[in-house]
Amino acid sequence: MKPTDPAITWLEEKPLGLTERLYLPLFFQGLSTTARHMVSRKVTVNYPEVRPTIGNPLIYRGVHRLNRDDAGRVKCVACFLCATACPAHCIDIVATESPWPDREKYPESFTIDELRCIFCGMCEEACPVDAIELTSLLDLTGKSREEMIFDKEKLLSVYDMTKDAEPMKSKTLAAGGMATFGPAPGSPAAGAGGHH
Amino acid sequence: MPTVIVDGKDIEIGAHERLNCIEVARRAGVEIPHYCWHPGLSVVASCRMCLIETGTRDAATGKITMMPKLVPGCQTPAKDGTVIVTDTALVKDSRARVEEALLIDHPIDCSICDKAGECLLQDYHFEHGQAERRTDLNPFHSRRRDVGPTVTLFVDRCIMCTRCVRFTREVSGTSELMVINRGSKEEIAVFPGFPLDNKLSGNVVDLCPVGALGDKDFLYQQRVWFLKRESNVCGGCSAGCSIVTEHNQDTVYRLKPRENPHVNKWWMCDDGRYGWHHLHDPARLLSAGRLVSSNDDHETVEWSDVTTRLRQDLSGAGRLAVAVSPMLTLEEAWMLCAVARSIDQQAALFVGHVPVSGSDESFPGGFTIRAEKCPNRIGVEAVVALFEPEIRGWNELVRAVGAGEYDAAWITAGYPHAWIDDTTAAPFGKLRLLVVQDLFESPLSKLATWRLPAAGFAERAGTWVNVAHRAQVFAAAVRAPAGVWPEGRLYWNMLGRRGLYDPAAVRRQIAESSAALAALGGDLPAVGVDLRVDQLASS
Numbered sequence A: 001m002k003p004t005d006p007a008i009t010w011l012e013e014k015p016l017g018l019t020e021r022l023y024l025p026l027f028f029q030g031l032s033t034t035a036r037h038m039v040s041r042k043v044t045v046n047y048p049e050v051r052p053t054i055g056n057p058l059i060y061r062g063v064h065r066l067n068r069d070d071a072g073r074v075k076c077v078a079c080f081l082c083a084t085a086c087p088a089h090c091i092d093i094v095a096t097e098s099p100w101p102d103r104e105k106y107p108e109s110f111t112i113d114e115l116r117c118i119f120c121g122m123c124e125e126a127c128p129v130d131a132i133e134l135t136s137l138l139d140l141t142g143k144s145r146e147e148m149i150f151d152k153e154k155l156l157s158v159y160d161m162t163k164d165a166e167p168m169k170s171k172t173l174a175a176g177g178m179a180t181f182g183p184a185p186g187s188p189a190a191g192a193g194g195h196h
Numbered sequence B: 001m002p003t004v005i006v007d008g009k010d011i012e013i014g015a016h017e018r019l020n021c022i023e024v025a026r027r028a029g030v031e032i033p034h035y036c037w038h039p040g041l042s043v044v045a046s047c048r049m050c051l052i053e054t055g056t057r058d059a060a061t062g063k064i065t066m067m068p069k070l071v072p073g074c075q076t077p078a079k080d081g082t083v084i085v086t087d088t089a090l091v092k093d094s095r096a097r098v099e100e101a102l103l104i105d106h107p108i109d110c111s112i113c114d115k116a117g118e119c120l121l122q123d124y125h126f127e128h129g130q131a132e133r134r135t136d137l138n139p140f141h142s143r144r145r146d147v148g149p150t151v152t153l154f155v156d157r158c159i160m161c162t163r164c165v166r167f168t169r170e171v172s173g174t175s176e177l178m179v180i181n182r183g184s185k186e187e188i189a190v191f192p193g194f195p196l197d198n199k200l201s202g203n204v205v206d207l208c209p210v211g212a213l214g215d216k217d218f219l220y221q222q223r224v225w226f227l228k229r230e231s232n233v234c235g236g237c238s239a240g241c242s243i244v245t246e247h248n249q250d251t252v253y254r255l256k257p258r259e260n261p262h263v264n265k266w267w268m269c270d271d272g273r274y275g276w277h278h279l280h281d282p283a284r285l286l287s288a289g290r291l292v293s294s295n296d297d298h299e300t301v302e303w304s305d306v307t308t309r310l311r312q313d314l315s316g317a318g319r320l321a322v323a324v325s326p327m328l329t330l331e332e333a334w335m336l337c338a339v340a341r342s343i344d345q346q347a348a349l350f351v352g353h354v355p356v357s358g359s360d361e362s363f364p365g366g367f368t369i370r371a372e373k374c375p376n377r378i379g380v381e382a383v384v385a386l387f388e389p390e391i392r393g394w395n396e397l398v399r400a401v402g403a404g405e406y407d408a409a410w411i412t413a414g415y416p417h418a419w420i421d422d423t424t425a426a427p428f429g430k431l432r433l434l435v436v437q438d439l440f441e442s443p444l445s446k447l448a449t450w451r452l453p454a455a456g457f458a459e460r461a462g463t464w465v466n467v468a469h470r471a472q473v474f475a476a477a478v479r480a481p482a483g484v485w486p487e488g489r490l491y492w493n494m495l496g497r498r499g500l501y502d503p504a505a506v507r508r509q510i511a512e513s514s515a516a517l518a519a520l521g522g523d524l525p526a527v528g529v530d531l532r533v534d535q536l537a538s539s
Ligand code: SF4
Pocket: A082, A085, A086, A087, A088, A089, A090, A091, A112, A116, A117, A118, A119, A120, A121, A122, A123, A124
């Protein structure tokens, strides 16, 4: 849009009035905000001694996990849609024919470079079988770059670690579980959960 | 000129052209969706996707009479005065109904279907299908049926267009595929004990408009939207089929035929289709090596030194013989001859080993697999003829080396298969200097003073001339592996030319220096040029 565009309305700043020019009234107004926050409920925590509470894990975007199906096998069908959607190109999949009679294709290897990931959640949105999900694990540390490339086993172990605290989102949603987590269904926050 | 009216636009066609409505509409920029029709196969008009409205325009009065019913565009010839209408509500509705019917018992397992991304059912549904569903669609996994060593069938994804069946009957002439059962239970199958196993079987995968036929070699290797495509020529035999090399990150994933009416039409053979695996063979020679006299071993030489040291070695070695491999492109062959003559004015230039296996194999559909398993013998002969009064071949070179007529030899090879045995190689051991340029270690390269790596077919750029004297220009699809300089790059540098190897510049130079190859001067069309036709025209 050019500055000369007729759709733009140009506003002039209003000249300062008497109270504004006196300075002190505004000074006390600002100070009262500071004082209010000194006595109100704290929103920050002493991380890492105190861990923050995640309001709604459904919409939190932390470390990935690869979900398992009912038989305990990796749920992913190696469709590459997450790798296609990923803007950071950090998902690398090697697909092959599955060894199971009821499945056709599965990932022989599945790695995510967590350092390259920008935690946008597009992979989770793209997955047609709810195999990849972002958990609410937020402290992701490692001693080397290699350690931060998560392979299939590691991603499945994240699922094993978190599955009780955070059931698979498709199941949570199917059970009407949304209401148990913070925001009510239909609120903007709940709508961002990725599953409809 | 006969005129056809496509959606209100007048399209002129040739007086003797026999076109159907799909082909004429395409000239008007109108795509009529179709499944069962393929220009290389007979017309069955069974899928009904191409239904359109037609009519005739009276030449005298200009009055248009329309047919009351929809007709299949694939089966309706376009004549003078034919009126084709493709954008009416009736046509659109018919297409949506066909799509709806196809989806009723389709698995819709696109997420694991190799065809997704290039599937006509997907594309047509997106363009012509309806958004709402009137039936319950329950995605399920397609049943799989093994139909042959290279092809697998996903039974439920099939839309019964019978392209594959007609291909095996009309083009390969082997008739392995058939339709079993009737009506909605129709399926594609093979007769027990007679699998789909012929030299053209891979083509049915290209023909299949959906993901029903899968190529086992490519199955699940890569999603098609990750692939990059480069137009190439197959190096498998002297037919020189036009192909597209599909690759990603310098790894080739599959080859597909590229339509060329003068060479391969729409097809290619399985030897060529699967003949790229050697490109990624870990056994390939991956560095330039020079024999160290003290320990009988090859030391790796940096490429920047190769150009000068190789030239030095060759200049001091005495009478030089050069084998110009028919795997080289025209440009590479010409530069090799120029390099050799710049080192030794009398250097003898021979056409390299021409691998032959069996005899030519023809199929009823007019496709021939050549026995000569190299892509550019004719081109290399034409180049050598520019430097030598007569063409001498590999056998004469072997004899002359055995007779001690030369002191040094430079053998270019680049064959994907083993090509020389110990007995043939033995006389080369007596030479003072032997340079061998090949893809793999061989009995000959064991004797070599200089062992240089060669490029594979998809890594070369230049021109090949096929058995019918058709010259096709192509660019490299992938980069050669680290440590390998393609021949073109080495010769370009040995000639002391500046910058990157530029095949077009060399080609222009060849065209200027030779009347026989003058046709190579300008920009060549994608289907190539026939060198003989151009000679007749210019003489
Ligand atoms: S969260 Fe975003 S950046 Fe990270 S892997 Fe998924 S799609 Fe890629």
